[in-house]
Amino acid sequence: MKKTGLLIIDVQKGFDDPVWGNRNNPDAESQMVRLLSAWRKSGQPVIHVRHCSVEPNSLLRPELPGNAFKEEVKPLPGEKQFTKTVNSAFIGTGLETYLKEQNILSLVIVGLTTDHCVSTSVRMAANLDFEVTLVSDATATFDRLSDDGIHYTAEEIHNINLVSLNGEFCRVRSTAEVLKLLSSV
Amino acid sequence: MKKTGLLIIDVQKGFDDPVWGNRNNPDAESQMVRLLSAWRKSGQPVIHVRHCSVEPNSLLRPELPGNAFKEEVKPLPGEKQFTKTVNSAFIGTGLETYLKEQNILSLVIVGLTTDHCVSTSVRMAANLDFEVTLVSDATATFDRLSDDGIHYTAEEIHNINLVSLNGEFCRVRSTAEVLKLLSSV
Numbered sequence: 001m002k003k004t005g006l007l008i009i010d011v012q013k014g015f016d017d018p019v020w021g022n023r024n025n026p027d028a029e030s031q032m033v034r035l036l037s038a039w040r041k042s043g044q045p046v047i048h049v050r051h052c053s054v055e056p057n058s059l060l061r062p063e064l065p066g067n068a069f070k071e072e073v074k075p076l077p078g079e080k081q082f083t084k085t086v087n088s089a090f091i092g093t094g095l096e097t098y099l100k101e102q103n104i105l106s107l108v109i110v111g112l113t114t115d116h117c118v119s120t121s122v123r124m125a126a127n128l129d130f131e132v133t134l135v136s137d138a139t140a141t142f143d144r145l146s147d148d149g150i151h152y153t154a155e156e157i158h159n160i161n162l163v164s165l166n167g168e169f170c171r172v173r174s175t176a177e178v179l180k181l182l183s184s185v
Numbered sequence: 186m187k188k189t190g191l192l193i194i195d196v197q198k199g200f201d202d203p204v205w206g207n208r209n210n211p212d213a214e215s216q217m218v219r220l221l222s223a224w225r226k227s228g229q230p231v232i233h234v235r236h237c238s239v240e241p242n243s244l245l246r247p248e249l250p251g252n253a254f255k256e257e258v259k260p261l262p263g264e265k266q267f268t269k270t271v272n273s274a275f276i277g278t279g280l281e282t283y284l285k286e287q288n289i290l291s292l293v294i295v296g297l298t299t300d301h302c303v304s305t306s307v308r309m310a311a312n313l314d315f316e317v318t319l320v321s322d323a324t325a326t327f328d329r330l331s332d333d334g335i336h337y338t339a340e341e342i343h344n345i346n347l348v349s350l351n352g353e354f355c356r357v358r359s360t361a362e363v364l365k366l367l368s369s370v
């Protein structure tokens with residue numbers, strides 16, 4: 001596998017709060033841990049992105065405990081970190097410049113949530129000319145309600161957001177497929 | 186209504202080709218025409234975005250007839266136009282600078298397709314601090330197939346993409362609702 005960054009988006013304690021409602025892929029963090037461990041062993045770059053919300057009622061505000069990275073994906077000393085205030089990991093951060101300076105032109109993206117910050121970051125990464133893989137079982141989202149009262153499950157939102165991204169912005173692959181590619185170098 | 190730009194994305198003849206498959210919202214262009222006509226009458230700004238693909242097999246390459254704007258939404262002389270080569274109307278264009286220079290901080294977005302160029306542009310507009318309204322019946326998309334062979338209809342893709350955007354990146358409203366807001370100034 002060519003130089004490929006593992007980009008972990010917004011895997012923060014605030015997302016464990018019940019206020020978010022029903023979530024899909026309860027094992028997403030376990031899959032991220034498998035990828036993170038393999039990335040560290042391989043010496044490929046790991047990049048952590050943390051949301052520092054400026055919304056008054058957000059659980060991800062920088063001064064709140066929910067802002068902290070979940071323990072299982074905490075950065076190690078020396079691993080690159082970026083903080084952001086909007087959905088896209090590429091707006092208001094030095095991420096694009098850093099990746100291009102480091103010649104990291106290929107990204108494997110995981111994190112929370114599939115249809116908000118992950119989708120937005122995948123789209124911008126692709127449009128900024130990075131080659132993107134999105135890991136289907138290492139991202140997750142929550143049930144949502146439309147203004148006209150229709151309830152959509154996390155699983156259907158997740159699946160349709162992936163089908164909208166796949167082929168146009170990224171390749172969607174499973175953790176197992178990505179690990180196989182990594183070990184085939 | 187405060188100064189609000191009508192941003193029309195990729196309403197080009199190439200999208201009429203049967204190669205795209207089944208589409209939802211066949212009346213989306215008629216709704217765009219209603220909005221465009223009202224915008225022109227009101228003197229609010231209209232901005233046209235045209236996709237000039239660099240993909241070898243795209244029907245929207247600049248030298249092909251499919252690149253042309255559909256007749257019913259063709260720009261009038263003096264209306265601002267931008268061309269783009271990726272999904273986002275904000276990447277590789279002067280759109281953000283233009284809008285901020287003109288003090289157009291509020292956008293009503295319509296066009297094709299809901300889950301590709303429209304969603305990407307809505308997300309970036311919001312993250313660049315514009316106030317965004319997305320018009321549910323003045324955008325449309327096509328059926329898509331996942332890698333594991335599941336067929337998703339244009340209508341379910343459209344609806345779920347809207348629910349993922351609504352509240353987080355924009356307000357989703359109908360043409361009728363937007364026209365009512367415009368006339369209530």
